[in-house]
Amino acid sequence: MKPPSIKDIAKKAEVSITTVSFILNGKAEKMRISKEVIKRVEGIILELGFKPNQVARSLRTGNTKTIGLIVEDISNPFFSAIARRIEDKAYKKGYKITYSSTENDPAKARDLIEMFKSRKVDAYIIAPVPGIEEDIKQLLADKIPVVIFDRNLPDLDVNYVVVDNFEGGYSAAEFLIKKGRKNIAFVTVDVEVDQINNRYLGYEQALKDHGIKPNQQTLVKIPFDSTEEDTDQRLKVLFDENPEIDAVFFSTNYLAVRGLFFLKKIKKPIDDGFMIVAYDDQDVFKIHTPPISVVDQPIEQIAEKIIDIILQELSADRSLPQTERSKVILPTKFIER
Amino acid sequence: MKPPSIKDIAKKAEVSITTVSFILNGKAEKMRISKEVIKRVEGIILELGFKPNQVARSLRTGNTKTIGLIVEDISNPFFSAIARRIEDKAYKKGYKITYSSTENDPAKARDLIEMFKSRKVDAYIIAPVPGIEEDIKQLLADKIPVVIFDRNLPDLDVNYVVVDNFEGGYSAAEFLIKKGRKNIAFVTVDVEVDQINNRYLGYEQALKDHGIKPNQQTLVKIPFDSTEEDTDQRLKVLFDENPEIDAVFFSTNYLAVRGLFFLKKIKKPIDDGFMIVAYDDQDVFKIHTPPISVVDQPIEQIAEKIIDIILQELSADRSLPQTERSKVILPTKFIER
DNA sequence: TTGAAAGCGCTAACAG
DNA sequence: CTGTTAGCGCTTTCAA
Numbered sequence: 001m002k003p004p005s006i007k008d009i010a011k012k013a014e015v016s017i018t019t020v021s022f023i024l025n026g027k028a029e030k031m032r033i034s035k036e037v038i039k040r041v042e043g044i045i046l047e048l049g050f051k052p053n054q055v056a057r058s059l060r061t062g063n064t065k066t067i068g069l070i071v072e073d074i075s076n077p078f079f080s081a082i083a084r085r086i087e088d089k090a091y092k093k094g095y096k097i098t099y100s101s102t103e104n105d106p107a108k109a110r111d112l113i114e115m116f117k118s119r120k121v122d123a124y125i126i127a128p129v130p131g132i133e134e135d136i137k138q139l140l141a142d143k144i145p146v147v148i149f150d151r152n153l154p155d156l157d158v159n160y161v162v163v164d165n166f167e168g169g170y171s172a173a174e175f176l177i178k179k180g181r182k183n184i185a186f187v188t189v190d191v192e193v194d195q196i197n198n199r200y201l202g203y204e205q206a207l208k209d210h211g212i213k214p215n216q217q218t219l220v221k222i223p224f225d226s227t228e229e230d231t232d233q234r235l236k237v238l239f240d241e242n243p244e245i246d247a248v249f250f251s252t253n254y255l256a257v258r259g260l261f262f263l264k265k266i267k268k269p270i271d272d273g274f275m276i277v278a279y280d281d282q283d284v285f286k287i288h289t290p291p292i293s294v295v296d297q298p299i300e301q302i303a304e305k306i307i308d309i310i311l312q313e314l315s316a317d318r319s320l321p322q323t324e325r326s327k328v329i330l331p332t333k334f335i336e337r
Numbered sequence: 338m339k340p341p342s343i344k345d346i347a348k349k350a351e352v353s354i355t356t357v358s359f360i361l362n363g364k365a366e367k368m369r370i371s372k373e374v375i376k377r378v379e380g381i382i383l384e385l386g387f388k389p390n391q392v393a394r395s396l397r398t399g400n401t402k403t404i405g406l407i408v409e410d411i412s413n414p415f416f417s418a419i420a421r422r423i424e425d426k427a428y429k430k431g432y433k434i435t436y437s438s439t440e441n442d443p444a445k446a447r448d449l450i451e452m453f454k455s456r457k458v459d460a461y462i463i464a465p466v467p468g469i470e471e472d473i474k475q476l477l478a479d480k481i482p483v484v485i486f487d488r489n490l491p492d493l494d495v496n497y498v499v500v501d502n503f504e505g506g507y508s509a510a511e512f513l514i515k516k517g518r519k520n521i522a523f524v525t526v527d528v529e530v531d532q533i534n535n536r537y538l539g540y541e542q543a544l545k546d547h548g549i550k551p552n553q554q555t556l557v558k559i560p561f562d563s564t565e566e567d568t569d570q571r572l573k574v575l576f577d578e579n580p581e582i583d584a585v586f587f588s589t590n591y592l593a594v595r596g597l598f599f600l601k602k603i604k605k606p607i608d609d610g611f612m613i614v615a616y617d618d619q620d621v622f623k624i625h626t627p628p629i630s631v632v633d634q635p636i637e638q639i640a641e642k643i644i645d646i647i648l649q650e651l652s653a654d655r656s657l658p659q660t661e662r663s664k665v666i667l668p669t670k671f672i673e674r
Numbered sequence: 675t676t677g678a679a680a681g682c683g684c685t686a687a688c689a690g
Numbered sequence: 691c692t693g694t695t696a697g698c699g700c701t702t703t704c705a706a
Contacts, residue, residue, distance in 0.1 A: 051455040056683035075421035084412035098435040118388040289626035393699030
């Protein structure tokens, strides 16, 4: 009942296992193995339903045809959409994806990288949390392909695919300003990551460029692991203490969603007198009444770029001198609704 | 620069690799290896940052500590939410998840199972498509733990975790009937899977129990790979040809979302004269104006059950006679909004 | 209490 | 053109 091994095939076909191996790996031609032998062996392979044991192959060749995907939370639509597309393209090249969620916890992220390492994944796609620079550096030193995305780690020379978050923040704030908003609150997550910071900086710059002084009172940082109640509470404080707020810019998709729930709960209407802008486009924002304007990230392109870089590095000759790292910055698109 | 192997550790510690292996696997006690040796070896392991090569270990032991997750589409919130929870519990037991999306394509599903097989994943969690019964049977014959979820394959004796879809369909239809609806359309996906069928049967039964004759004119089956335009077109036909419709029951989350977009586009108001019910709860339905009533599936419980069954089978002694398969049917909850 | 050695299934260098 | 053989890194039996 055990699956057949290459040995069984060889025995049944009355050839050596080398021959079978060559046929398996498409090297039959090059080795000038006779047509008949190939035919016979292939027949037996089919007949016995033989599938090479990938684990043994991996041990021997050192590659697992597996890519490790490390994100913040696979159930976040942004990440699951990326995961979906990456999987698709990788599958076509014979790669599988194994994923893990960090929950923004550097210790967990580090642990995940360790697990992936011991499992010998061929390449890493990481939405990094601060504090894992060293681990990534280690990967790089070992010449393992790595692409980071969503957030950049500025002091690391590594492939990355990000969007222009500064521009994203700027465009959102500018839109609100042009709509006559004077007191635009900024609600964000309490994690010091590059992409979030840049969204804020863009927002700040837009205010300054239009002669508005950023108000620290209306800058709210919500802990990543905050409960719904806690988030609501913080938003309540924001609005209670700053009744003059006439717009809110949410720096992440899930905070915007929570914000919408909160506003609904307190029955604060979103209308000409009070506007909302979110980051990332999702069905929720399109379908909301009124629809919510968003800074849209080109998810498809992001995924495409990531997997392109990975596959290209995977197929490159590692002994050659390292080519330039890919640094991709994609534009965001402001969608007015 | 190559990572240290067990051999390196042994050499440096001046013991045999057997000793190191025993220490690594917590068998030091049982083998009565001296405290000092253990200390010394552990020190060196830490010092060299040695991590056992999981691939080699897998080849030897035959298990990979990896669970294969096969779903319809990882970017569907229902599946990504399940994926998230499964990952979490599996991680705590030292298991990793590798996922794949079938897109409801039996050929792809079969291919995925093959890939997972050759990669020797220890267990399978599958949201099955019709047509892969044989492959699953094969897995079962090989005594590999399998749990299917979301949909059941009625002729297979396999562990499953599903919700009571009949009841779900019934409750939704009954709700609409009690709200005075007379012409309730049923919009569903064109895939003959058990769970979708049962949703329909529940709906049908509810109508019959209340003396309403199901109308085949208002039963729409939309191909799984339908484009947005095509879906819209089919919905348009539904409404154009059946102006008497006063409610729609969407049998899947994504169809309901598309439906909401369509209704918005044609400006058909959802109000006392026209109601919508969806399957699966999502932010979109909560936040919609008016909010949409849904048949809620207990995602957390589903994930929990799945992983419990898997871990339990994984830890069970395979040589023992197969215990009863777990057949879990969880109730749905109708949420009136 | 520890070590030697076989072998998991496969690839590939080398020999014929 | 095909076969022999040496490992990849680890676990585990058996012996000492």
